[in-house]
Amino acid sequence: MPLSDNDLEALWVTLRLAGLTTLVLLLLGTPLAWWLSRTRCRVKPLIEAAVALPLVLPPTVLGFYLLVMLSPQGPVGHWVQALGGPTLVFSFTGLVVGSVIYSLPFVVQPLQGAFAAIGQRPVEVAATLGAGPLDRFVTVVLPLARHGFVTAAVLGFAHTVGEFGVVLMIGGNIPGETQVLSIAIYDHVEALAYTQAHWLAGGLLVLSFGMLLAVYGANRRFAVTRP
16 A cells, blocks of 8 residues: 555544634634724724734745744743643644644735735625624625635635745654644655655646636636625
């Protein structure tokens, strides 16, 4: 069989990490993106720059500072352990934390763009009809921004699947716990096991291309059907 048990475990860890990270990002990124699309606060450029930082910051740099912060001696890791929480570094929980930060702009920016494209008028019309803030958001904003949610979910998932530098710095390379597909590919290349590396790399290539194709196809259908 081209894939070993360790490869299958790495696949499961990767899919679990990407799925959980995407869910957390949608829950956290939706209100943040909505606020960014509506606010005129002076600190908005600062928040946007902080959200977009993982786009330009080398993953090893981001991973290093996350390792320092999440370690038992770091400010965040020490605080979490003092409250009885788990150890964050070299654990799956730490991978989720790092992945949420690393993939944040890939979820927030599409949602912010989708919310901004809606404009104020549909929300104002719903308000005049007596709809409350939550009702307006659920019944008006969410349906109109559905293409943004599709794009955000797919990009967040795909970007998390392709992580390497950040997860290696925070989680190390523990089979079945923190070893993801990108690290498994690196291990195979180091061992000159190119057949296994081809299988894993080819699978990621097909998955990534398929996800991007789905995003562009969904956006094209939305542009055609949008009134």
